[in-house]
Amino acid sequence: MGIGVVIVAKKKVIFSFPPSLVEEPITYVLIKNYDLQVNILRATVRPRDRGRMVVELKGKKENLNKAFEYLEGAGIQVDALVQEMRHRPELCVSCTACVPMCPTGALSVNRETRELEFDHNKCIICEACIPSCSYRALESQF
Amino acid sequence: MLRTIEQINAKIKSGKIVVATAEEVVGLVNEKGVKRAAKEVDVVTTGTFGPMCSSGAYFNIKQSTPKIKLGGGRVTLNGVVAYAGWAAADILIGANALPDDDPRNAVYPGLFKYGGAHIIEDLLAGKKVRLEAKAYGTDCYPRKEYSAELGLEDFNNAVLFNPRNCYQLYNVAVNLSERTIYTYMGVLKPRLGNANYSTTGALSPLLKDPELRTIGIGTRVFMGGGEAYVAFNGTQHVPNPERDANGLPLSPSATLALIGDLKTMDTRFVRAASVIGYTSTLALGVGVPIPIVDEKVMAQAALADEDITYPIVEYSESYPLGRPGNLGRVSMAQLMSGRIEVDGKKVPTGGMASRAKGRAVALELKRLISEGRFLLTQATAPLPGAALAWEEEA
Ligand code: SF4
Ligand code: SF4
Numbered sequence: 330m331g332i333g334v335v336i337v338a339k340k341k342v343i344f345s346f347p348p349s350l351v352e353e354p355i356t357y358v359l360i361k362n363y364d365l366q367v368n369i370l371r372a373t374v375r376p377r378d379r380g381r382m383v384v385e386l387k388g389k390k391e392n393l394n395k396a397f398e399y400l401e402g403a404g405i406q407v408d409a410l411v412q413e414m415r416h417r418p419e420l421c422v423s424c425t426a427c428v429p430m431c432p433t434g435a436l437s438v439n440r441e442t443r444e445l446e447f448d449h450n451k452c453i454i455c456e457a458c459i460p461s462c463s464y465r466a467l468e469s470q471f
Numbered sequence: 472m473l474r475t476i477e478q479i480n481a482k483i484k485s486g487k488i489v490v491a492t493a494e495e496v497v498g499l500v501n502e503k504g505v506k507r508a509a510k511e512v513d514v515v516t517t518g519t520f521g522p523m524c525s526s527g528a529y530f531n532i533k534q535s536t537p538k539i540k541l542g543g544g545r546v547t548l549n550g551v552v553a554y555a556g557w558a559a560a561d562i563l564i565g566a567n568a569l570p571d572d573d574p575r576n577a578v579y580p581g582l583f584k585y586g587g588a589h590i591i592e593d594l595l596a597g598k599k600v601r602l603e604a605k606a607y608g609t610d611c612y613p614r615k616e617y618s619a620e621l622g623l624e625d626f627n628n629a630v631l632f633n634p635r636n637c638y639q640l641y642n643v644a645v646n647l648s649e650r651t652i653y654t655y656m657g658v659l660k661p662r663l664g665n666a667n668y669s670t671t672g673a674l675s676p677l678l679k680d681p682e683l684r685t686i687g688i689g690t691r692v693f694m695g696g697g698e699a700y701v702a703f704n705g706t707q708h709v710p711n712p713e714r715d716a717n718g719l720p721l722s723p724s725a726t727l728a729l730i731g732d733l734k735t736m737d738t739r740f741v742r743a744a745s746v747i748g749y750t751s752t753l754a755l756g757v758g759v760p761i762p763i764v765d766e767k768v769m770a771q772a773a774l775a776d777e778d779i780t781y782p783i784v785e786y787s788e789s790y791p792l793g794r795p796g797n798l799g800r801v802s803m804a805q806l807m808s809g810r811i812e813v814d815g816k817k818v819p820t821g822g823m824a825s826r827a828k829g830r831a832v833a834l835e836l837k838r839l840i841s842e843g844r845f846l847l848t849q850a851t852a853p854l855p856g857a858a859l860a861w862e863e864e865a
Contacts, residue, residue, distance in 0.1 A: 429665035429819035
């Protein structure tokens with residue numbers, strides 16, 4: 330690869346960290362030291378408990394790799410988020426009950442067919458839609 | 472009268488019938504006017520699909536030796552409690568029935584993962600369910616316990632029966648309180664977080680013949696993928712509601728009691744649903760064919776989503792306490808736009824009934840009629856408050 334080509338990568342990952350690290354300023358370090366854009370999609374961080382964060386990281390590929398090394402060194406487990414929310418069209422009846430639950434517009438109704446459409450890229454895995462589906466057509470895969 | 476049911480059926484048999492869905496005739500009437508549309512189209516098909524809680528199925532079991540009398544005993548299907556208050560071999564399972572050990576809303580909001588509706592769905596999907604029965608034993612039916620794995624074909628009869636179905640016009644539900652509530656209209660977020668509706672609008676069977684001039688006792692309908700009949704008026708049927716200029720009722724009014732052979736139905740149009748915090752229930756596809764016997768029938772069958780309006784009702788207090796009044800009215804077109812305005816606030820909308828599936832029902836019924844596989848019946852008696860078109864004074 331030629332010099333000067335900067336490979337920018339984007340990754341959705343899950344950080345799991347032990348209670349001792351809950352107070353560690355992780356996002357600050359990632360931004361400051363590794364020049365990453367950090368978008369927190371979901372976080373459960375309770376003092377004296379395990380913490381978990383779903384984040385989207387964007388930056389130079391080499392910086393991303395260095396950041397993962399830092400995180401692992403610091404005792405934070407990093408898992409790739411393969412598939413987060415699943416919409417199962419074979420179970421969906423397109424009732425649209427889930428649509429007003431979704432804060433990002435990831436769930437919407439096709440104006441022509443009146444069928445439900447799920448845009449994976451807009452989903453922040455907040456899980457707000459799950460209880461509204463009476464047909465088990467929405468599941469999270471955490 | 473433009474045509475009789477007999478003439479319509481003759482055209483169906485000869486393959487010359489002209490059928491349009493209730494959505495299709497909206498455009499047709501706009502373009503050509505009621506008179507010409509009524510001349511061209513013989514039958515309009517409607518369709519709805521949504522949770523219909525007042526659903527159940529009754530079964531007649533084949534006896535084994537020695538025989539057992541289930542009536543007065545206790546029967547469960549996959550643990551879900553069935554009704555055994557009938558004769559020796561008849562049991563009924565309601566869509567809302569649950570196993571004894573389901574926590575219901577004791578763990579709030581309840582999930583209602585598996586109930587009577589799921590039994591019906593499982594049977595239709597070709598799965599077997601476990602029947603367990605305890606009886607008191609008689610001289611002619613000595614057996615006291617019985618357990619068997621049964622599939623749909625193992626029953627002598629399996630009949631889907633709905634004491635109340637196809638509600639004509641339904642409320643749009645909102646929540647003005649400070650907490651999320653879990654209702655039969657779905658999850659309602661606090662402070663007008665969403666507005667839920669349960670109707671297929673311009674496809675909704677009883678909104679397309681709002682004065683029930685062609686739908687009565689004995690009308691053959693499409694239900695759950697098979698054939699069914701209007702057995703009677705549904706429970707809670709309101710005979711003489713207040714109406715708008717188009718003849719549409721202003722509040723929930725007419726209902727149908729429907730009955731059909733479960734063995735003819737399929738899971739495309741019969742689905743179990745678990746409505747959080749509320750119940751296990753059965754979602755059903757129902758389509759009613761409307762014979763275009765005169766121009767008035769066509770004019771009403773062609774009412775558009777813009778013409779059909781619903782009352783907005785508050786469900787945290789007003790509905791549970793039975794307070795009269797509403798927060799205004801909105802049209803189906805507004806509901807389908809994704810946002811309505813309530814109290815000056817923009818509120819996102821969600822559905823309980825499926826317009827997409829309602830359309831699939833109407834198209835399926837259209838196909839069946841066009842292919843000569845579904846004949847119309849002439850209702851033998853009107854529903855309370857209604858007069859059938861062919862019985863009106865000329
Ligand atoms: S998880 Fe949240 S963002 Fe994703 S589809 Fe459901 S409601 Fe929308
Ligand atoms: S609530 Fe479930 S069934 Fe209804 S549209 Fe959403 S995903 Fe489909």
